[in-house]
Amino acid sequence: MHPGEERRQKDLERLKQLRPIDDDFMRCMFKDNIPLVELVLRIITGKPDLVILSCETQKDMKRLGGARSICLDAYGEDFSGKKYDLEVQREDKGAEPYRARYHSSCMDIENLDAKQKFSDLPDTYTIFITEKDVYGQGEPLYPIERMNLATGKPFGDGEHILYVNGAYRGDSDLGRLMHDFSCTDAKDMNFDLMAERTRYLKENPKGVSQMCKVLEEMCREEREEGRKEGRQEGRKEGRQEGIQDTLQLFLKDGTLTLEKIAEITHLPLEEVKRLQRGQEQTD
Secondary structure, three states: OHHHHHHHHHHHHHHOOOOOOHHHHHHHHHHOHHHHHHHHHHHOOOOOOOEEEEEEEEEEEOOOOOOOEEEEEEEEEEEEOOEEEEEOOOOOHHHOHHHHHHHHHHHHOOOOOOOOOHHHHOOOOEEEEEEOOOOOOOOOOEEEEEOOOOEEEEOOOEEEEEEEOOOOOOHHHHHHHOOOOOOOHHHOOHHHHHHHHHHHHOOOHHHHHHHHHHHHHHHHHHHHHHHHHHHHHHHHHHHHHHHHHHHHHHHHHHOHHHHHHHHHHOHHHHHHHOOOOHHHHHH
């Protein structure tokens, strides 16, 4: 089999296993598909009349020079100007509170220009759909809101963070939606819009071609990440060897105290003492 054809067959097999909970597949599902985004957000927010005006996938936010940039899975706006960041996370660590805070802050920066008032900030919703129940309480949703602890009342700053339990399978639209997010096959899905888009991306030649390009890019990024990790590991090992060589020179010289050597080499004092004992035995 030709290498190119072999790679395509591997991509097709990989495509069969993708689910909406996988971020690259989810982005393709939502791309140019406002009705589907609207369906998902209506169910999650509990707003059946929600109307989404626009939605971008892989939205880059890089407005502050030197600040860490982020790429949102799906970024939408409703008819009243509220903003929605919709993320899927298979790993719990990808939905940590500090990340939710940063995503929310980036949306604020994105939506307030120099001459605008702070009160012009739109309400924002940062939504994480997690494969597991990250809080372990069996709840379908975990809404996070700021509170005034002295009065016990909401702070009312317009910031909303929602964790959606992707493992929830209750008898509700949310339970059925979370079931669909874990499906690999369109025929097993509850919602027509989810099934239609999944079928297009996995069975329609144009959709399959689109996904194969995404998978090729994923493989390229994975290879580059592997090379980067290899280079970092090599540099780390080199630094460690350099520290060890420096330490040996200090010990042989004998003019510095062990405490000072530990400070210079950033090694624990006990490690310096252990190496000194080893050197004395060798000598």
